[in-house]
Amino acid sequence: RECGQAGADAESPTGVRIWGEKDYTLKMVVAKLWTLRKHFEGFPKKDDFELKEEELPELKDGEVLLEAVFLSVDPYMRPYSKKIMKEGDIMIGTQIARVSASNNSKFPVGCYVVSSSGWRTHTISDGKKIELMLADWPENISRSLGLGTVGMPGCTAYFGLLEILQIKPGDVLLVNAAAGAVGMSVGQIAKIKGCKVIGCAGTDEKVALLKQMGFDEAFNYKTVKSLDSALKQASPDGYDCYFDNVGGEFSNVVINQMKQYGRIAVCGAISGYNDVEPQKGAYIQAPMIFKQLRMQGFVVSTWNNRREESEKALMAWVKEGKLKSKEHITTGFEKMPDAFMGMLKGENIGKAVVKI
Numbered sequence: 173r174e175c176g177q178a179g180a181d182a183e184s185p186t187g188v189r190i191w192g193e194k195d196y197t198l199k200m201v202v203a204k205l206w207t208l209r210k211h212f213e214g215f216p217k218k219d220d221f222e223l224k225e226e227e228l229p230e231l232k233d234g235e236v237l238l239e240a241v242f243l244s245v246d247p248y249m250r251p252y253s254k255k256i257m258k259e260g261d262i263m264i265g266t267q268i269a270r271v272s273a274s275n276n277s278k279f280p281v282g283c284y285v286v287s288s289s290g291w292r293t294h295t296i297s298d299g300k301k302i303e304l305m306l307a308d309w310p311e312n313i314s315r316s317l318g319l320g321t322v323g324m325p326g327c328t329a330y331f332g333l334l335e336i337l338q339i340k341p342g343d344v345l346l347v348n349a350a351a352g353a354v355g356m357s358v359g360q361i362a363k364i365k366g367c368k369v370i371g372c373a374g375t376d377e378k379v380a381l382l383k384q385m386g387f388d389e390a391f392n393y394k395t396v397k398s399l400d401s402a403l404k405q406a407s408p409d410g411y412d413c414y415f416d417n418v419g420g421e422f423s424n425v426v427i428n429q430m431k432q433y434g435r436i437a438v439c440g441a442i443s444g445y446n447d448v449e450p451q452k453g454a455y456i457q458a459p460m461i462f463k464q465l466r467m468q469g470f471v472v473s474t475w476n477n478r479r480e481e482s483e484k485a486l487m488a489w490v491k492e493g494k495l496k497s498k499e500h501i502t503t504g505f506e507k508m509p510d511a512f513m514g515m516l517k518g519e520n521i522g523k524a525v526v527k528i
């Protein structure tokens with residue numbers, strides 16, 4: 173029988189046997205998948221998730237079989253789960269997958285793709301919701317960076333800085349969740365562009381890493397006596413730019429330390445994602461008016477048409493050693509919920525990734 177391109181693996185890394193030239197017995201591929209058993213109420217709990225299996229049918233013309241290698245856990249999954257998912261759905265998310273069987277010449281066996289197929293080990297794709305990874309991916313750079321520094325979080329930093337904040341040399345920039353996937357790239361790209369960069373994070377270990385990475389100042393927002401004083405000490409003249417990943421009470425303090433004509437990029441609000449009742453904060457109109465601030469929310473998918481441009485720029489900085497990556501790798505598909513909840517608790521330093 174035709175089974176896609178010659179050379180389909182007889183044995184895949186996960187030990188799941190699939191059809192191949194040598195082995196004519198057709199073994200069905202059984203995908204493992206994590207579903208949202210119950211919508212989150214407050215902080216996610218282990219029994220909000222359910223692990224299931226799914227027998228995959230034979231490939232049709234134009235289809236490929238994807239085998240997940242790295243899967244991403246991201247903060248957006250928490251608020252988006254309520255917005256775009258129903259109970260029983262497969263958890264949303266992106267993964268780096270290897271094509272292990274193919275009836276589609278655009279995606280030959282052995283190539284790697286970024287796929288938004290969610291939390292699942294194997295996927296049959298018609299090629300429409302997958303993207304080939306950047307060409308000539310260096311052998312010495314893990315493809316997991318396609319989920320972080322040279323992927324959606326890195327592009328978020330790139331466009332948030334260059335399009336929303338329009339940073340320029342000499343700007344004083346503050347970034348929170350600075351030791352995370354987005355924040356780490358924000359700080360380093362801002363340094364590349366000649367800014368003074370202040371970062372904050374939730375552990376002393378993260379703060380030490382930020383200073384090693386070249387942040388001009390960094391502090392642990394959980395242990396400082398006063399956030400207001402810590403911000404003043406880091407930049408007595410205030411801030412030109414604020415890359416906000418956290419929102420909430422943190423941002424109510426920052427806004428009063430913005431310089432005249434300051435610019436604020438509202439990237440995320442992770443301080444509120446797990447709230448049962450929305451937080452009630454200060455009204456910001458007065459500082460917005462008196463300081464004549466510009467504040468803009470954004471979603472990185474706005475620039476999907478410029479994805480290759482940004483990924484090439486990010487990869488170039490990585491190769492030059494100017495943009496360092498840090499990953500928090502959890503091994504084992506069965507640990508996806510733990511990795512997700514750990515990231516929301518701040519256990520990750522750098523991009524949270526699950527390795528199959």
Ligand SMILES: NC(=O)C1=CN([C@@H]2O[C@H](COP(=O)(O)OP(=O)(O)OC[C@H]3O[C@@H](n4cnc5c(N)ncnc54)[C@H](OP(=O)(O)O)[C@@H]3O)[C@@H](O)[C@H]2O)C=CC1
Nearest residue numbers: 247349352353354373374417439440441442443471472518
């Ligand atoms: N607008 C867009 O297109 C995008 C927005 N985002 C947003 O950017 C932010 C960072 O995402 P990402 O880099 O992937 O995640 P991270 O890798 O930074 O991981 C999340 C981090 O957030 C911090 N955090 C968690 N809870 C709180 C809290 N209550 N208060 C303060 N900090 C908290 C923790 O670090 P710490 O130790 O510092 O507390 C944790 O490690 C998120 O808000 C996310 O939603 C991400 C991608 C795209």
Ligand SMILES: CCCCC/C=C\CC(=O)/C=C/C=C/C=C\[C@@H](O)CCCC(=O)O
Nearest residue numbers: 247248251264265288324440441444472473
């Ligand atoms: C308190 C409400 C906060 C609302 C903001 C929520 C999240 C901000 C954020 O993290 C946005 C992330 C955007 C990611 C963009 C593209 C994709 O990689 C994920 C798209 C989700 C999906 O459809 O799979």
